[in-house]
Amino acid sequence: MKNNILARNYRGSTIISIFILQILFFCGQGKTIAQENETITIKGLRQHMDSIASDATEGRFTGSPGYRKAAQYAANIFREAGLNPGYTNEKGEKSYFQPVPFIRYNYDPASSITILKNGKNKTFCHSAGNFIILNPGIQNENIPMASPAFIGYGINEPELGWDDYTGVDVKGRWVIVLNGIPAADSMNPSFPDTLRKRYTDWKIRDSLKLHALTEHKAAGVILLPDKYATDNWESTALQNYMYNYIHYAEADINRKVSNEPVMPLVLLKAELAQLLLSRQSYDPMSHKGSYHSYILDNTEMYIAIDCKKESVNCYNVVAVSPGTDSVLRKEYMTVGAHLDHLGKIGDHVYNGANDDASGCVIILEAAKALALNPPKRSVLCVLYTAEELSLIGSMHFVKNPPVPIGQISLNINIEQIGSKNRDYKGVWAIGSPQFKESFFKAGNSFVEADFKFDPIESYLEALRGHVDLWSYYQKNIPAIMLSSGGFKDHHTPQDKIDLIDFDHLQFAAKLLYSFIIELGNEQPLIDTKKINKTDN
Ligand SMILES: [Zn+2]
Known part of the structure; x- marks a missing residue:
């Protein structure tokens, strides 16, 4: 809350804005977002990673106590950053938790x-x-x-x-x-x-x-x-x-x-x-x-x-940053990663530090910058449950979105972006071609960084049913995935925090925020007149 008020005062002051613009110009950054990017720290990323992917959350299997622990932590961070709860239930109550109902078989x-x-x-x-x-x-x-x-x-x-x-x-x-x-x-x-x-x-x-x-x-x-x-x-x-x-x-x-x-x-x-x-x-x-x-x-x-059936609820964690423009705020961008992983078997904890705590952690850290200086469009941050169980969490989200589906204009999905053993050194984007320009623009302020962009059509077979981006693609919502390619520890107990490259994660979080700002301030991506009509 405090962050939002500060951000508003800051934007309201023309003199300060010009002064900061000049400093940025002389620093050769050319971006007003550089200051917000300073809030994205390795200390913060480490804290999120420790809270989500340590043994204490036992591999975050969907519906497990470890998953709930991680989800509660994420909701607290969104709240502290100043983002609002993104889910509203039938009674009109707001929450950071969107329930996703399951049936579970327990075997004898x-x-x-x-x-x-x-x-x-x-x-x-x-x-x-x-x-x-x-x-x-x-x-x-x-x-x-x-x-x-x-x-x-x-x-x-x-x-x-x-x-x-x-x-x-x-x-x-x-x-x-x-x-x-x-x-x-x-x-x-x-x-x-x-x-x-x-x-x-x-x-x-x-x-x-x-x-x-x-x-x-x-x-x-x-x-x-x-x-x-x-x-x-x-x-x-x-x-x-x-x-x-x-x-x-x-x-x-x-x-x-x-x-x-x-x-x-x-x-x-x-x-x-x-x-x-x-x-x-x-x-x-x-x-x-x-x-x-x-x-x-x-x-x-x-x-x-021999087995017993039981009903279980799990949760997507959803937070919203309202847009600053009176028209464009009716459009939503979703920024998501999956919070669940494979759980544990015997003594083996599958921590999933890179898959996909890395994605969640950079969203949580970028949320601080987002609350300080949000774009014109509204942003929904979503940490999905049950990606590892055939994308159930993101499928549920697109079928039961907290805002009308026609108002979601694009999706950014982050998968496996921080391993020391990553295949791609920089950040690799796979997505709808209309994102390409904004992606490279967002990357402009990062010196000596590697970027790669591939159209989603070249990777359909590999992505189909395997990443949350697919749920959006199926709904014809333009989608892009940011990752650092594959890594050799994927789905093994070795995917642990000590194999996370935090310098790279910090760079990825800053890039993500810059990218959200680029896309969030662009000219209408969907027909806002139509939205205004359905609103009335
Ligand atoms: Zn996985």
Whole structure:
């Protein structure tokens, strides 16, 4: 509050403004925002990083006490900086927390798989991490599974030249399916290009495969891991909570369409997969050899999955900086990063210092400058929940925005921007081409910094469903992502605070603020006359 009053007095004083402009001119900065940029300090960034990404928040898994701790800290910082609560509930009460409703499945640790092969049986417990339940399917029941069927990648497209169901009747059987699609040029006959295109997007691919399995009346699905899942089994297990955590709206759709839960779906650890498929000459890890679909005559499996459903609320943290121009303030820019990460498993805390505490931390620090000197447009700062669970938090935000969606003119998304092990030394922007000029303008005041800009269209496949920018892109809201590329510690317990480059983070926070000012003061980005009309 105090900050806002000071900022208003400062802007109201022409003499002081001219004086400061002159100083800035002589310093060669040429920017009125330089002084606000001084409020962005390494000390502040460190404090935010320690509060969000230390072991105390236990990896900020969506809905966990650690996540709530980090969210409460972020809300306090927005309040101290002088930004207003950005969410209003049905009763008209303002809050920094936008509730995001979930259903969570809690599995009984005794859930298990027993494999009976050639007269010998072995039992594998869920709690020991032997398998990942992607969808519990039928619950509280032992599901016998005699003679399961193996059907390769489970692709049923005879008209396009590929049918893994040939010669095998899967009705009433559990079906063993390889994850993903065949690697290029590894098979004979090679996998058709038309199908490769159709099955590239993992969400579309999985739904096409599930559709075929449902049509053929399979009883359940055993999914075999690819090399990535095998090499990163622990983080795969953590990430696949996404299937155990369903957004209410999605759960409703599932129930209406197909009496959810549809079909039990389990991903097996590589060792168990090998046990099952000893007859195959095809290696799903290297994609070498060839496979054929067949019934596993000498094999039986018993799967016992026991779980309870519960309703959980998690929260996006939302703060608003009102614009200074009476017309442009009706337009909103969103500036966001995801606050959640993978949580912890055993003693391993996945701190997610770079993914994506780095993004949250620079927004929190830039918020101080924003409150001192806001642009003409209004700015909504959003720290999303459940990005790691398939973008549920940002999807919820664009479906339930705190202001009419037509008034959100652009989105800035920050992802993985501060690692010492970053691929790109400077700041790399991927976004709608109309941002390019402003991005480089914002970068002008930084000497010896590296900048790169790529149009979003060049990276659609990599971004699809993987970063919060995607939620906006789907709603046709111009969006840009600032990052420093990939880093080798991604989704490992090594993504810790000691691998954060705070000098770089400070530069990124200053650049972010300059960029917000550039874009926030530009001529209308959307038709404000239209907004005025819908307002009345
Ligand atoms: Zn991540």
